[in-house]
Amino acid sequence: MSTESPQQSVRYGMVIDLDKCTGCGNCAVACHMENNVPFRTDESDKSRNMAWLRIYKVKNGAEYPHARVAYIPRPCMQCDRHTPCVSVCPASATNYDKSTGLVDQINTRCIGCRYCMAACPYMVRCFNWWDPAWPADAEKYLNPDVAPRMRGVVEKCTFCSHRYIQAKNRARQEGRNYLEKGDYIPACVEACPVEAMHFGDLNDPEYEVAHLIKSPRAFRLLERLHTEPKVYYLSSHEWVRRWADNDAVNTQSAYSQQRQGVES
Amino acid sequence: MRVISQKRMNSAIMVAIFLAGFVVFHFIGRYFVPMLAYTRHEQPVDFSHVFHGNDVDMSCETCHFFYEDGSWSGIPTLDVCMNCHSEQLGESEAEKVFVTEYVQKNREVQWELYFRQPQCVSFSHSSHVKEAKLACETCHGPQGLSRHPTKYIVNRITKYSYVVYDSASSTIGSALVRSPEENVWGTMGMDECAKCHRARGVSTACFICHK
Numbered sequence: 001m002s003t004e005s006p007q008q009s010v011r012y013g014m015v016i017d018l019d020k021c022t023g024c025g026n027c028a029v030a031c032h033m034e035n036n037v038p039f040r041t042d043e044s045d046k047s048r049n050m051a052w053l054r055i056y057k058v059k060n061g062a063e064y065p066h067a068r069v070a071y072i073p074r075p076c077m078q079c080d081r082h083t084p085c086v087s088v089c090p091a092s093a094t095n096y097d098k099s100t101g102l103v104d105q106i107n108t109r110c111i112g113c114r115y116c117m118a119a120c121p122y123m124v125r126c127f128n129w130w131d132p133a134w135p136a137d138a139e140k141y142l143n144p145d146v147a148p149r150m151r152g153v154v155e156k157c158t159f160c161s162h163r164y165i166q167a168k169n170r171a172r173q174e175g176r177n178y179l180e181k182g183d184y185i186p187a188c189v190e191a192c193p194v195e196a197m198h199f200g201d202l203n204d205p206e207y208e209v210a211h212l213i214k215s216p217r218a219f220r221l222l223e224r225l226h227t228e229p230k231v232y233y234l235s236s237h238e239w240v241r242r243w244a245d246n247d248a249v250n251t252q253s254a255y256s257q258q259r260q261g262v263e264s
Numbered sequence: 265m266r267v268i269s270q271k272r273m274n275s276a277i278m279v280a281i282f283l284a285g286f287v288v289f290h291f292i293g294r295y296f297v298p299m300l301a302y303t304r305h306e307q308p309v310d311f312s313h314v315f316h317g318n319d320v321d322m323s324c325e326t327c328h329f330f331y332e333d334g335s336w337s338g339i340p341t342l343d344v345c346m347n348c349h350s351e352q353l354g355e356s357e358a359e360k361v362f363v364t365e366y367v368q369k370n371r372e373v374q375w376e377l378y379f380r381q382p383q384c385v386s387f388s389h390s391s392h393v394k395e396a397k398l399a400c401e402t403c404h405g406p407q408g409l410s411r412h413p414t415k416y417i418v419n420r421i422t423k424y425s426y427v428v429y430d431s432a433s434s435t436i437g438s439a440l441v442r443s444p445e446e447n448v449w450g451t452m453g454m455d456e457c458a459k460c461h462r463a464r465g466v467s468t469a470c471f472i473c474h475k
Contacts, residue, residue, distance in 0.1 A: 095471050104471040108384040147383040147475055162475055165386055169334030172394040 011101040013202040013230035015212040020196035023071030030191030038132030050126040052157035058243040061252035076124045076157035077229030085116035110153040125156045160186040305376045307413035310358035336389035376416030378425040379452045386475040
C-alpha cells in the first residue's frame with residue numbers, strides 16, 4: 001500500500017493533449033481489443049457496461065456560435081499517493097507496484113465486494129455483472145496475453161502491464177536489463193491517430209512526457225483530492241480545466257473570461 | 265442432567281458413525297491405496313531425450329529456444345520435428361508410430377504437459393533463465409536425461425499434476441507419496457513458485473506472476 005508519494009526511479013505515466021484530441025474513440029476501441037474487455041449486445045446501460053478507457057465529452061455551456069466541445073479520454077489515473085482503491089481492498093487484489101508505479105488488479109484474488117469502485121474518485125473500475133460472452137468468431141481475436149475475467153470480479157486499466165512484461169522479455173533477449181524509449185507503450189497510446197497521447201517514464205528526461213507535465217497547459221483530474229494521478233492532460237482552455245476539477249458551475253464564466261481576454 | 269430425546273440421540277450416533285467411517289477410510293486410502301487419488305496418463309509418443317541429445321548429438325536449443333522477442337518456444341511443434349522426421353530415419357518402433365500417426369497425418373502431438381499454467385498467470389522464461397540464471401533442471405528436473413517421456417500424474421481432486429522424473433521406477437505411486445522430494449520434481453503450483461521466490465529473496469507480490 002502506498003502511503004507516501006514514493007520517490008522511485010521509474011514512474012510510468014501518460015500525457016493526453018486535449019487540444020489535439022478529436023474524440024474519435026480509437027484509443028477506447030484499441031483498449032477493448034487489447035485487454036479482452038467484454039461487451040454486451042445492448043451497451044446502452046452505462047452503469048453496467050465495461051470500459052477500461054472511457055471518453056467523456058464536455059461542453060463550455062455557451063450558445064452558438066461560441067459553443068465548444070472537448071473530449072477527455074480517461075484511462076486509470078494510476079494514483080501515486082494514497083491510491084484509493086489499493087488502500088480499501090480487503091483482499092489485497094489490487095496493488096501499487098513500487099518499481100513501475102502501476103496499479104495492477106489481480107482478478108483471481110478479487111472477491112467482488114466493489115469497495116474499490118466506491119473509493120475510486122475517477123470511476124475507473126468496472127464490475128463483471130455477468131460472465132463474459134463473445135460471439136463465436138470474436139473468441140479467435142482475444143488477446144492470449146490477457147486473461148479474460150469472470151463474473152463477480154472488478155477489472156480496471158493496468159496501462160497494458162502485459163506489454164510491460166513483454167517489453168522486459170525482449171530487452172533481456174537483447175541483453176539489456178533496462179527498457180529503452182518506445183519499448184513499452186499501452187495500446188491506447190499506440191492507436192491514437194493524432195498523437196494526442198504520450199506515454200513514458202515521468203522521471204526520465206529522455207521521455208517527452210517528463211517535459212510535457214511541466215508545461216503550463218498541464219493539469220490533472222480532480223487535483224484537489226491529492227491522489228497524485230500519473231495521467232496528465234494538456235489544454236489551453238480554462239473552461240476545460242474547470243471541468244477537470246468537476247467545477248461545472250464556473251465553466252461558462254471561465255470560457256467567457258478567456259474569450260474576452262483574447263478579444264481585448 | 266439434561267434429558268436428550270431419542271431422536272437427537274439417534275442423529276448424534278449417525279454423525280459419529282459417519283465421522284468414524286470417514287477417518288478409517290481416509291487412513292486406509294492415504295496409506296494403502298494412495299494412488300487412487302491420482303490419474304496417470306501415458307505420453308502419446310515414446311520420446312527419448314537421451315537418444316536425441318547424446319546419440320544424435322543435437323543441442324537442446326534445436327527444439328527449445330527463445331524467440332527474438334524473448335518469448336519461450338516451449339515444446340516443439342510438429343513442424344520443428346518434421347525438419348528431420350519428414351520420413352522415417354531409424355528403425356525404432358516409437359519413430360514409426362510418430363511418422364505414421366502424426367507426421368503423415370499432419371497431426372500435432374498432444375503431449376501431456378505438467379507445467380501448463382492457468383490463464384491468470386504470466387510466467388516469463390526469460391526473467392528466470394536470462395536474468396536469474398536458473399538452470400532448466402531447477403523447475404523441470406533432469407528431463408534431458410530421460411530415455412522415456414515422463415509420466416503425467418494428476419490429482420483427481422486438486423487437478424495438480426506431478427512430474428516423476430525417474431520414469432523407469434516401478435514404484436511411482438509409493439514414491440509420490442512416501443518420498444516426494446527424491447522422486448517427484450514438483451507440481452508447478454503456486455506454492456512451489458512462492459517457496460522458491462521466498463528462499464531467494466525475490467518479491468512475492470501478486471502482480472509479479474499474476475495478470
